[in-house]
Amino acid sequence: MEEREELTEERILEMLENRQYKELKEELENNMYPIDLADILEDFEQKQLVMVFRLLAKEEAAETFTYMNSDMRELLINALTDSELEEVMEEMYLDDTVDVLEEMPANVVDRLLMATDEETRQQINALLQYPEDSAGSVMNVDYIALRKEMTVAESIRKIRQVGLNKETIYTCYVTEKRRLIGVVDVKELLTTSESKTVEEIMDTNMLYAHTTDDQEEVARTITKYGLIALPIVDHEMCMVGIVTVDDAMYVLQEETTEDISIMAGVSPNEESYFGTSVISHVKNRLPWLMFLMLSATITQIIMNHYESALAVMPQLAGFIPMLMGTGGNCGSQSSTLVIRGLAVGEIEFGDIVKVIFKEIRVALLISVILSTVNGIRILVMGQGDVMIAVTIGLTMACTIILAKIVGCTLPLIAKKIGLDPAIMATPLISTLVDISTVTVYFAIVSLVFAI
Amino acid sequence: MEEREELTEERILEMLENRQYKELKEELENNMYPIDLADILEDFEQKQLVMVFRLLAKEEAAETFTYMNSDMRELLINALTDSELEEVMEEMYLDDTVDVLEEMPANVVDRLLMATDEETRQQINALLQYPEDSAGSVMNVDYIALRKEMTVAESIRKIRQVGLNKETIYTCYVTEKRRLIGVVDVKELLTTSESKTVEEIMDTNMLYAHTTDDQEEVARTITKYGLIALPIVDHEMCMVGIVTVDDAMYVLQEETTEDISIMAGVSPNEESYFGTSVISHVKNRLPWLMFLMLSATITQIIMNHYESALAVMPQLAGFIPMLMGTGGNCGSQSSTLVIRGLAVGEIEFGDIVKVIFKEIRVALLISVILSTVNGIRILVMGQGDVMIAVTIGLTMACTIILAKIVGCTLPLIAKKIGLDPAIMATPLISTLVDISTVTVYFAIVSLVFAI
Structure with missing residues (x-):
């Protein structure tokens, strides 16, 4: 698909060998996607793995980490210092952090939790409570909430202030005392008069799901209605998170693989073919x-x-x-x-x-x-x-x-x-x-x- | 999932019976998604189908039309006047129009093409040339193009002017003499200083695909990298369209169904189980x-x-x-x-x-x-x-x-x-x-x- 000059496994190993750290750092930044890097690093020794990881910019490091398999993660965690670990944890999205924690042995979990601040720790603990395969277990707790009295101009200003850290900003959620009362697409905000209020343009006939709903159903809803994200509410209609379309696609791929395995008389597991002993x-x-x-x-x-x-x-x-x-x-x-x-x-x-x-x-x-x-x-x-x-x-x-x-x-x-x-x-x-x-x-x- | 008061098939038929057209129109507008309506209308007689369709707002009518099966579409096309047809065609996204045309008999295609303007007709003909299952055949030709000299403020203004008619505006494409040279997320535009230029913030290490690439590969790239849309270029790197994430999800679902059918020794077809005679x-x-x-x-x-x-x-x-x-x-x-x-x-x-x-x-x-x-x-x-x-x-x-x-x-x-x-x-x-x-x-x- 993509035709940029390839930064292959061999090339990275060669540059490490020749101590071309600066060039490698630059190449990694401009010429590599985290998901591809995680794939390449799978074959590396711990020493090389850690060296490459330390060359990455904070954000890329965190993203690469989320795509690694659990063995690689353990190798890394054992090699990184507490402050390095803290930096990775800070950059990771909360739903990814929870995924990582669920697969780690208890002593590693403790070390990881110590690397986060009190508020995050509480949020993580809340997410860990949701049953496996529920909407709650895959949702992201970061989203943009607006109030119905805000104008379009104010809304855009709010997105500008807080949006940088949100996984998706393209749908905003209108809440009143934490209860979800409507949704507004950023598309709407960008194409309407700036003086209108959120209430005038919000869609109150919105789709949503509950934290306990099955993740596959949530993913099917996102596919069926062509959504970018689906809001997740608790049983009092209070907004608690969103499931984004990229997570939905991942869930569907996993669920389909599971179905196909079962259809062939194989108990499904979450590891890959080669990752399974x-x-x-x-x-x-x-x-x-x-x-x-x-x-x-x-x-x-x-x-x-x-x-x-x-x-x-x-x-x-x-x-x-x-x-x-x-x-x-x-x-x-x-x-x-x-x-x-x-x-x-x-x-x-x-x-x-x-x-x-x-x-x-x-x-x-x-x-x-x-x-x-x-x-x-x-x-x-x-x-x-x-x-x-x-x-x-x-x-x-x-x-x-x-x-x-x-x-x-x-x-x-x-x-x-x-x-x-x-x-x-x-x-x-x-x-x-x-x-x-x-x-x-x-x-x-x-x-x-x-x- | 959704818990709004249901507008069921029975209720719609009842309201038609009682000639409560105004109430029904309102209910359809506030309480119904086009994809669900298309599903309900499947069981309707032609007369009722046409009556409900005429109650829909232009945009909803066009969207509902794209979700119908080919039998329903033919019934409708035969009943609608030329000017009604023209309105539907105007509101439809070009990739959906092409999908509709591919399934219709020649005489209906002629009537539909006459209901479009010259420019659209040319675009449709171009899209019809792409091989089945290629990226070209599923792409959308509407997208937002920016020039690298534009500032962030100018870019947002451009989105505001033209964005309303674009299927997705969340990724903008930077072109130079039609050649794709970079991409900018709207998220980036909304969270950076307004005086920066597009060139300063654009990502030049972007993913793209060619018109002739297989649609499944394109969909897998979109899933793998968690994209909202993937730009499609011709062999001179000139930008010709985008494939959006909702289309990718649809493609993957179809391709998986095809795989599963073949695995069970059934030749795949695109119709549903019940839609197949x-x-x-x-x-x-x-x-x-x-x-x-x-x-x-x-x-x-x-x-x-x-x-x-x-x-x-x-x-x-x-x-x-x-x-x-x-x-x-x-x-x-x-x-x-x-x-x-x-x-x-x-x-x-x-x-x-x-x-x-x-x-x-x-x-x-x-x-x-x-x-x-x-x-x-x-x-x-x-x-x-x-x-x-x-x-x-x-x-x-x-x-x-x-x-x-x-x-x-x-x-x-x-x-x-x-x-x-x-x-x-x-x-x-x-x-x-x-x-x-x-x-x-x-x-x-x-x-x-x-x-």
């Missing part, structure tokens, strides 16, 4: 694999029950993987579409009848086409006679219809009873479909061949 | 199902080859679904994690060795645990003797290791050769794993039992 990867993946392997016992018991049929017509076994595969794929198509529809708010539990009706029609059409093609294939390849082709066709049709109904219904029910719909994805659906496939298959086989 | 749903799902069903023939051929073994030991067939299921789940865990890592830019092709090494270690641990548990289960449930338990355990271990390697490698290779990594997800991996599972299984069975 082998042991943790195993811990995240084993439970579902174990559960599904043991559930497959049911399929096995059913098949063993028909051992005599398989001994007489062993070619019947050869069709089972195809039947199960087709059923599983049909089921996961339906469940995936419904899970995503639920996640983006396009499908609700109330749509269940509409969804099932649609899936049944889709399933009927698909089962006719697939059964026919497969029947022809069996005859052409000489894998069986017409009776076998019909048996497989019937089983396939039943499996497809069943798979689509189960696939679309389970996520909706999960949502209704307060479970995460994403767990009703491919792995679970496949196992359920496997069991019903063999049941239906051998029932039809018994009927047709009287064995 | 049964026939289209079948068309989107059938190709993969057909391909996978026919691929399963290979598994069948291998199994038929071992018909005699199955006739002698029919209980061997009962283990196949469990082995395939476990292999498939292991493979899809790995492929899903890698596909998501690629999508969010955390994993690159260059990491392939690191990824494989990690997956092999995970696979070894998992295979030891699952094979042992399963072996004990077989013995306890009396499903076989020690020889069978060992055979199944060996097969399972081989399958798990193979599945994890295939699962993590294929998405990386797909990315490398320019395919969408998402197609290397569950359905394809499962089929590949199925084939290798039966191959390995019967090879080991032949070896152990000499049949």
Whole structure:
């Protein structure tokens, strides 16, 4: 995307080697974004990490720090002096500070808290109280509050005075005894007559969320209405903070990754793929694999029950993987579409009848086409006679219809009873479909061949 | 989230019925967001739709129009007079207009284009030239351009004059002979001395993208760096537009839905679940199902080859679904994690060795645990003797290791050769794993039992 001359990892190491500190400092200032620097520093030794960090301007240092992983942060904190630490803490936004603290061991937290002043410490403690994944836990407590009697000119003057330290200044919040009564876009302030009052131009039909609301819902609201920030209020409508659009985008990315992991039978964690140790990867993946392997016992018991049929017509076994595969794929198509529809708010539990009706029609059409093609294939390849082709066709049709109904219904029910719909994805659906496939298959086989 | 008194579908219909037009107009103005109104109007008849639309203020009407689906838009366009249409077109942002035009039949496009002035028409035609999914196709051509000689006070005055019609005014772009040379945040303008020049405060180390860049990459840049908008330039660095954060969020949501659909073996389309007809749903799902069903023939051929073994030991067939299921789940865990890592830019092709090494270690641990548990289960449930338990355990271990390697490698290779990594997800991996599972299984069975 960006085409400026790259300040690469090699170049930084080379400049450190040659003690070109002044040049490096300059390059870092003009030619590097904190998020990219944090990425590069990941591969550095503690000594080099600390050297580069000390070259950064205060503000850049604080921002780079917020993008580091917890290992790097610990290395740094152990190396920095108390006064250096204090400077970093001062420059960091409060919501980022809280994120950092939540990941640190207790002794480091104590040291970090000692590096902040009393007022900040109180605010941090308040933020740490909010439940994980709540709006309160991701909000920023810095925002610009206006009074309704202020004029546009006064408002702009206030922004000029206090705005420099606020993460976002583009929406201002009108409060009366701390209660949120309206919002004013800076765009509005900049394009209206300076003598108007805030009351005249504020929007009183504003969107807001509560501190205890789910962070994903807050992020979806910000996306849906195209907002720069959403005000967060407590249960008395008193304004306590804002969630900004950049945090919303981050939350959505995390939540989507979490959904996708769960859909593949992996317990989600907040670390990156490489940041997760082998042991943790195993811990995240084993439970579902174990559960599904043991559930497959049911399929096995059913098949063993028909051992005599398989001994007489062993070619019947050869069709089972195809039947199960087709059923599983049909089921996961339906469940995936419904899970995503639920996640983006396009499908609700109330749509269940509409969804099932649609899936049944889709399933009927698909089962006719697939059964026919497969029947022809069996005859052409000489894998069986017409009776076998019909048996497989019937089983396939039943499996497809069943798979689509189960696939679309389970996520909706999960949502209704307060479970995460994403767990009703491919792995679970496949196992359920496997069991019903063999049941239906051998029932039809018994009927047709009287064995 | 929002707790204002709800203006529901029923209430709107009731007010229309009672001819309370004035009250309804007021309610719509104060108590309704365009995106929610578009959602409600979906269920209305044409007559009611047009009546409500005519009650809206110009700006709200245009915004509601952009959120409607194409069927509703056509209904409306057919009912509105030319001058009404002209008003809507005038109020719409250019990028939204282009989106609308791309979905309309030719005769409607002609009518819409006639409702715009010559200059707009030329801009629209230029935007329509950009390839689908490119930055050019989603960008907005309205933005605020400053010259580097201007003072802060002059800049604010310029924003005041022209800003009202710009979709975003919070970042201004400094151009020189149309070439982009820097950016200035409005925050900067509002918090610096009014006598400074733009040149003194502008950031020349700015991020930008080209018109032909992929829209997803642009959206990821906006997320990564927490931007409000990203400037889009042509190949001579001349500024042609901006992509705003709300468009970026929309792009990411669409792209993620597309990825998730592909991962479940469903061809993506841009319509919603309910907006897609049964026939289209079948068309989107059938190709993969057909391909996978026919691929399963290979598994069948291998199994038929071992018909005699199955006739002698029919209980061997009962283990196949469990082995395939476990292999498939292991493979899809790995492929899903890698596909998501690629999508969010955390994993690159260059990491392939690191990824494989990690997956092999995970696979070894998992295979030891699952094979042992399963072996004990077989013995306890009396499903076989020690020889069978060992055979199944060996097969399972081989399958798990193979599945994890295939699962993590294929998405990386797909990315490398320019395919969408998402197609290397569950359905394809499962089929590949199925084939290798039966191959390995019967090879080991032949070896152990000499049949």
